[in-house]
Amino acid sequence: MSNTATTGSNAVDWEARIDFDRLRTERLARLKAQLEKSDCGAILAFDFSNIRYMTSTHIGTWAMDKLIRFSLLTRETDPISWDFGSAAKHHALYNPWLNTTTAEADADPHAPHHGAVRPRLESGARAGISTLRGAFTPDAGVAEDVARKIKRELEKFGVADQPLGVDVIELPILFALQQQGIDVVDGQQVFMEARRVKTDDEIGLLTHAASMVDAAYEELYRFLRPGVRENECVGLVAKTLYDLGSEYVEGVNAISGERCSPHPHVFSDRLIRPGDPAFFDILHSFNGYRTCYYRTFAVGSASRAQRDAYTRAREYMDRAIALVRPGATTADIVSVWPTAQEFGFPDEEAAFALQYGHGVGLSIWEKPIFSRLVSLDHPEVLEEGMVFALETYWPSADGIGAARIEEEVVVTRDGCQVITKFPAEDLIVAGRKYYTVGGELGTLRDSQSHLNTPWGSAQA
Secondary structure (H helix, E strand, C coil): CCCCCCCCCCCCCCCCCCCHHHHHHHHHHHHHHHHHHCCCCEEEECCHHHHHHHHCCCCCHHHCCCCCCEEEEECCCCCEEEECCCHHHHHHHHCHHHEEEEEEECCCCCCCCCCCEEEEEEECEEECCCCCCCCCCHHHCHHHHHHHHHHHHHHHCCCCCCCEEECCCCHHHHHHHHHCCCCEEECHHHHHHHHCCCCHHHHHHHHHHHHHHHHHHHHHHHHCCCCCEHHHHHHHHHHHHHHCCCCEEEEEEEEEHHHHCCCCCCCCCCECCCCCEEEEEEEEEECCEECCEEEEEEECCECHHHHHHHHHHHHHHHHHHHCCCCCCEHHHHHCCCCCHHHHCCCCCCCCCCCCEEEECCCCCCEEEEECCCCCCCCCCECCCCCEEEEEEEEECCCCCCEEEEEEEEEECCCCEEECCCCCCCCCEEECCCCEECCEECCCECCCCHHHHCHHHHHHC
């Protein structure tokens, strides 16, 4: 299967599709390889995306902000995962890849082969819970219990004297690990480097996730008209994606009218009006793999200022895509984008994420990052198999609207392939067509009628 081929979402016996056993095996192999390259003896994950990459376990999105689960990978073991309540029992029953043979160091000082490594078959699914972000009283000793669990495994497998890399951590857990004599270091880069280049199955899942957003934009195009609200658009997109099998609609930016400039990054209950610009960002997950996918519409008609803003944003996008290939750098890409001052911001930090790019995978912002804030001084080399989103923005000259475009691309052997397919080469006008006695009302017009008549425009 081509890694950007679109297949059905179900497994079948008559066509090669996503191979989930291979997905699990290859992800873990990449993580182990990065652990071996690091100075760490083990890595500990609390971040849900890293836990999923390491263990291929998932308990729903309700717990993503709670930091209640944790998983450990040492140089001598396959993953061990401590999970919330009965989820651990479920994993033991239905996640056989967690039941593995591990190499355990003989800790008995009186044993004839003390220190020797011996194989042991045990479940990597364990019951365990963190501090619920401080909801447990500190007197309960939950943080200390987590630290003891980790210390026990590090000692068992002979890596307790080596640094422990951790991705994100609550302070009570950090302090408890340090009290156990564990050298805690930043382990996030181990995970991020492993996840930088995608496997063929990951690319297949990312492509399918994007195809679901294609469908959501089709429904949105049919729905947009004066009188609907931004939050209604969000609801329509969410329903479309969940009907198609989305695991999690992470967010939908729905921005219209004068809210487009500056970009607020959050939807409202604003009523959409004739002639409004409206742009959307759709972020959802299919089997864990995310999308970040902007499109801009005009509702009923577009002003010349809005059309010009769109043309500018599209040109910056196309210049960037033309440079994507193995061996190019993030600095090459951002060099064709405007400076912050060119579109109304004092510096690159103030304009961050408007002319922007980022890896897409189990989370929406992964390596590599494309931004004039960091990329010119700290360029990253593009590699075959990377998947990232490029997004451009341009405010309209009337001070009201703006255009926002985003494409997700896969770096191929000799260039790239765009996997976001909803049309974006020119500004699309959504909503019904209107007719006057003189014929069809044009879609390129000012939203104030008097400015579109000969006498009115002459007086403006």
